[in-house]
Amino acid sequence: MRYHLLTLGCAKNTVDSMRLEQALRGGRHVAVDAPEDADLLVVNTCGFIDAAKAESIEVVRELQASRRVDQRLYVVGCMTQIARDELIEAVPGVDATYGVEAWDAIAADIGPASASFDIPDASPGLLGGGAPSAYLKISDGCDRPCTFCIIPSIKGRMHSMEADRLLAEARWHAATGVRELVLVAQDSTAYGEDHDAPDSLAPLLERLSAAVPEVPWIRLMYAYPGRVTPRLAETMARLPNVVPYVDMPLQHGSDAVLRRMKRPSLRVARRSLELLRAAMPDVTLRTTFIVGFPGETDAEFEELLAFVEAERFDHLGAFTYSPQPGTPAALDPGQVPTAVKEERYARLMELGQRLSLEANRAQVGRELDVLVESREPTTSRGGGPVSVGRTLRDAPEVDGLALLKGSYAAGSMVRARVDGALHYDLLCSPLEAAPALAAAAGPRRARRRIR
Ligand code: SF4
Known part of the structure; x- marks a missing residue:
């Protein structure tokens, strides 16, 4: 079939x-x-x-x-x-x-396909989707008590994947030509806690890094504030193929709102950010916030803006709060009007965009690797070919792009200089000549993304 x-x-x-x-x-x-x-x-x-x-x-x-x-x-x-x-x-x-x-x-x-179909058991194109990046889900489910979130009802208790299985998956991805492994979970820093083995993410990273030294980028998403340990930060800084990038959804910048969300306080969040910055001075930080949580006052929203301004996140995503049936926050009588939520969302995103532009401008003149993702080059305003990829500062699908002059095959890792900055994207020139463009192989994986 x-x-x-x-x-x-x-x-x-x-x-x-x-x-x-x-x-x-x-x-x-x-x-x-x-x-x-x-x-x-x-x-x-x-x-x-x-x-x-x-x-x-x-x-x-x-x-x-x-x-x-x-x-x-x-x-x-x-x-x-x-x-x-x-x-x-x-x-x-x-x-x-x-x-x-x-x-x-x-x-x-x-049921099984009819016998008339005969496909190879391990076609890298089919199995890998032809993309240079792959996700590795290290655990699923969640034990946290966030009052707005339906995920624990959908996915159940947190359960970690066996390390040996993850290593085998990582090796398989590497063998299919994947250049970037993106570690995901509902709460990646909880890895191992269901086996009474807290702080197990650092040893998992060590084993992954050693298992696939040919994969240049291993990226960590969805860390939980307060769960970044000194050992984790030090391990990330030391391993050559773990990129200095962390996505840590913080959800709000007001302690009063965080208490109503049953989330860690700002003091706890700041301690995690400080640990990461101390270990990796050039770390790229991404976070996500919810605006219009029940009872959010103008003053609490202003606290959120001030927190974002002070912490200067490189990448920022936001949602307007939407009540999920079965969650405590959905029953809160202090629901914020939609127009207010949307106005706050726009203001937060405007601030995030300005900070992203400032962070990108600080990259101009730097030399970075660009992982090319486009299968065919696009065309610049001047008519020359442009390949689309990312630097290690940008996670796939949620962050910005690197627009690289020249024609490069998908999966190429190209040393480049950053020439210019857009709000979310970087303009780059290669420091090495482009080889003849080989045809990229493999079908595209059908997908859509909403966030
Ligand atoms: S928001 Fe994240 S940490 Fe909180 S319950 Fe949902 S999945 Fe777990």
Whole structure:
């Protein structure tokens, strides 16, 4: 059977889709890029916030409206785990729904492919999606008590993946030509806590770094404030292929709001930031905030802006708060009007954009490696070819880009000088001549991203 898989939501969902693909490939089914070429359409949904649910419904509705009668449509993942009825009501007629971590059950439901299909067991293009970066999910689920978050209800208790399995996955990615491994989890710094082994992220990084020395970038996402230990910061600084980059969602910059969110205080967050900056003076810091949390006053929002200004994050993402049924914050009577939330969101993003531009301007004149992601160069205003990639300061899909003069194959790591800065992106010139551009191989993984 030919399947077309569409992945919505976050990086963790991307890894879940890879698990589903492994199960489907075990049945010798074949991925296709275009929905019209598929016998089976699968949407791996996101249900994290209202906007994610709305996007999931819209995507499923589009596929339902355009599919042929001989095409099956399966809807799986977070939204169907927590709001299956809502989806079915909005889009009646889908063939099957599954929640999270039901990958083997889905493959069993579909059954093996007919014998007429014969695909290689380990085609790097198929398995790796042809992308130079890959996600490695080191744990799933979450034990934290954040009052706005539905994730623990969707994913359950935190459970760490076995280190040996992660090393094997990392080696496999390296063998397929992956140049960047991005470590994801709901809370990456909790790794090992479910086995009474706190502070296990540092030894995991050591083992990963040694297992795949040919992978130049290993990147850490989703650290929890207060869980960055001196050992973790020192280990990151020491390992040559762990990049000095940390994503630490902080959610707010007012202690009163953080208390209502049941999140760590600003003192705790600052201590983690200080540890990282002391160990890695050039560390790139990304964070995420929620605006319009119930009861957020003008003064509390101003505290958030002042905190962001003081900490000067390199990259900043934001959400407007949306109440999730089943969470304590959804019952709070102090819901903030939508117009106020949107106005605060715009002000925060404007500040984040200015700080991002200032951080980018500070890079001008520096020499950095650019990991090329584009399969074909685009064209500059002057008519010359431009390859699109990233420096180690930017995580895939959420941060900025590096626009590199010249034609380079996807997966190339090119030494370059930063010539200019845009709000989110860097303009770069190569310090080495471009080789003849080889055709990039491998199908694209069908995916959409909302945050
Ligand atoms: S730490 Fe993250 S995933 Fe866990 S409950 Fe809080 S917001 Fe949700």
